[in-house]
Amino acid sequence: MTSPESASPSRPAKAAGFALLGVAAVALVIGVVSLFGGGDESPSAGGSSTAPPAQTTTESTTTPPTSESPSAPAATTTTPPAASSSAVVPPPPVTQPGVPKVSVRVYNNSTITGLAVRAADDVRASGWAVEGTGNYSSGTIPTTTVYFRPGTDEEASAKELASVLKARVEPRFDGIQSSAPGIILIVTNDYQGPSKNK
Structure with missing residues (x-):
């Protein structure tokens, strides 16, 4: 069986392109944060004496x-x-006490180009670490689903992520059973992103 995390030998350029898109997305987020928040680290040459130190703490x-x-x-x-x-x-996600954030790999099983990268950005913004993105082409997944290994820390974290993304959550199936540890998110055409706070 072929693991979903390895790129098809006939498409190394496509896999490299997705990897570069992921790196570019991370660089863009860091750049935007630096642009809006980086100016605050400048030397305090007389402009910060009016703010009491207790307030900053x-x-x-x-x-x-x-x-x-x-x-x-x-x-x-x-x-x-x-x-x-x-x-x-973004506001920090509401987490259940004691639920560890397990790393996530995101795979696209849709007809939408770049959906795995977009979903990976949503997952990061919700507080999870993303280990990689790619395509899942070994079958058709009916709806966006978060997969976990039963009996591990992945289960509680997968249920929490599925709740944030309004996705289905299930134990891993045979095709991804031997994949590396961590949560696997497979996004399909119905992927909507994180639910908005009411």
């Missing part, structure tokens, strides 16, 4: 954890919250 506790995103340090206290939080930093 209080506000910094509301920033997202730094371990989940390389761009998290860009969220600082001198930028007005209304200008930066809605445009750059």
Whole structure:
């Protein structure tokens, strides 16, 4: 059986293109965060004496954890919250206590070009690490589904991710049973992205 994470030998250029698109998407996110939040790291040559130090400590506790995103340090206290939080930093996902965030691989099983990359960006924005993207062409998946290995940490994390994405969640099937550990998200034409907060 062929693992979904290895590219087809007849399409190495396509696999390389998807990898470059993923790298470009990450670079774009880091660039945008640096653009809006990077100016706050400049030397304080007399403009910051009016803000009390206790205020910066209080506000910094509301920033997202730094371990989940390389761009998290860009969220600082001198930028007005209304200008930066809605445009750059998504709200942190509501997580169940004790549910670990297991890494995710995203595969496209649709007719929409680039859907795996778009879904991977949504998964990252929701707090999960994405290990890679690609195509799943070993069969037709009827609806966007999050797959896990039963009896592992993957199960709770997969259920949480499926809830965020309004996707189906199921144990791995025979075609992906031997894939590397982690959650597998296979997106189809019905993929809508994360549910919006009401």
